Amino acid sequence: MTAVDGLPPLGTGLGTAQREFADQLRTLFRRLELPVAEFAARCGLDPAELADYLGGVRVPPREFVGTLLDAVHDGGVEPAARERLCRARMAALRTARPIGRAVCQLEDQLHAAEREIRQTREQAAGAERALAELEARGGDGVEDGGPERAVRPAAHAELAELAELAVRAREQSARAGARRTLLRRQLALLERQQGTTAAPPAPTGAADGDGPPPKILLVDDRPENLVVLEALLGPHGHQLVPATSGPEALRALMEPDGYAAILLDVQMPGMDGYETAAHIRSRARTRDIPIVFVTAIGSEPDHAVRAYAAGAADFLPKPVDPWAVRAKVASFVELHRARGAGPERPAPAPAG
Numbered sequence: 031m032t033a034v035d036g037l038p039p040l041g042t043g044l045g046t047a048q049r050e051f052a053d054q055l056r057t058l059f060r061r062l063e064l065p066v067a068e069f070a071a072r073c074g075l076d077p078a079e080l081a082d083y084l085g086g087v088r089v090p091p092r093e094f095v096g097t098l099l100d101a102v103h104d105g106g107v108e109p110a111a112r113e114r115l116c117r118a119r120m121a122a123l124r125t126a127r128p129i130g131r132a133v134c135q136l137e138d139q140l141h142a143a144e145r146e147i148r149q150t151r152e153q154a155a156g157a158e159r160a161l162a163e164l165e166a167r168g169g170d171g172v173e174d175g176g177p178e179r180a181v182r183p184a185a186h187a188e189l190a191e192l193a194e195l196a197v198r199a200r201e202q203s204a205r206a207g208a209r210r211t212l213l214r215r216q217l218a219l220l221e222r223q224q225g226t227t228a229a230p231p232a233p234t235g236a237a238d239g240d241g242p243p244p245k246i247l248l249v250d251d252r253p254e255n256l257v258v259l260e261a262l263l264g265p266h267g268h269q270l271v272p273a274t275s276g277p278e279a280l281r282a283l284m285e286p287d288g289y290a291a292i293l294l295d296v297q298m299p300g301m302d303g304y305e306t307a308a309h310i311r312s313r314a315r316t317r318d319i320p321i322v323f324v325t326a327i328g329s330e331p332d333h334a335v336r337a338y339a340a341g342a343a344d345f346l347p348k349p350v351d352p353w354a355v356r357a358k359v360a361s362f363v364e365l366h367r368a369r370g371a372g373p374e375r376p377a378p379a380p381a382g
Contacts, residue, residue, distance in 0.1 A: 052086030132353035154199035276301030290366035
């Protein structure tokens with residue numbers, strides 16, 4: 031069924047925020063004066079998928095919103111207009127199906143990773159410029175006498191400090207880039223599930239005749255939290271290995287073959303998540319297994335920074351969102367299988 035103006039009709043049962051966002055998209059799209067099928071082809075979308083976006087049935091990814099704005103305004107859209115539409119999209123996501131909350135959560139993490147990439151690249155570039163200027167001057171100060179001027183010890187120290195700062199910033203930028211790639215993969219998994227009630231598909235080796243199913247180590251000192259994670263992940267065929275303490279987790283990793291990821295609680299008595307992660311990272315056979323911190327404090331920026339510095343590949347704030355948990359685990363399982371992970375080749379995690 032098509033509306034009088036050529037657009038698909040609005041979906042039934044839309045919330046206020048969803049309807050308002052869909053109305054804004056439709057207003058923009060009308061200015062293109064293009065058939066839905068033609069613009070879908072330009073964007074590489076299925077016409078039915080675009081119809082769902084315009085009808086409010088699905089909230090489109092932010093990349094589509096940017097593409098539509100650029101097409102309407104020929105790339106010259108005002109930042110304020112773009113921001114208004116992005117805010118309307120986030121409001122629609124928060125009130126959409128439960129999957130919308132998971133999308134918001136992952137997009138917040140994606141924005142943080144992109145912000146970190148920009149900041150660390152700027153830090154590295156600034157340090158490298160200062161280093162080049164200092165080297166061009168022969169150091170911060172030089173000893174007088176003779177054509178060969180000796181660099182003072184203080185200048186040597188500054189040169190070394192600038193060089194180290196540039197290297198650290200580049201490494202941090204690379205780790206943030208790896209997280210950005212991972213989060214985009216997770217968002218793609220969620221995007222494929224919008225408009226459905228099914229959970230994101232979690233590939234398993236057993237289902238595909240690809241050997242035993244991947245193992246997921248679940249570490250939490252509270253049994254009820256382990257029950258929740260097992261209920262969410264169990265139906266997807268993963269081999270779940272529960273542990274209620276850091277030492278128990280390390281014992282489970284004495285035979286580390288086949289682990290696709292470790293979901294690790296931070297706040298545990300005795301050996302906490304950070305210390306447990308440090309032990310895991312110190313072992314040659316386990317250091318590359320991706321660690322996902324699952325914690326009530328993980329959503330705070332300083333704790334997120336500490337988690338990544340401790341070697342986490344990802345994190346999940348509590349209370350856990352079912353869609354986000356499944357999407358994150360599915361992404362690590364995909365990477366584990368794509369890389370042909372075996373006894374000596376576990377799926378890699380960003381270096382800490």
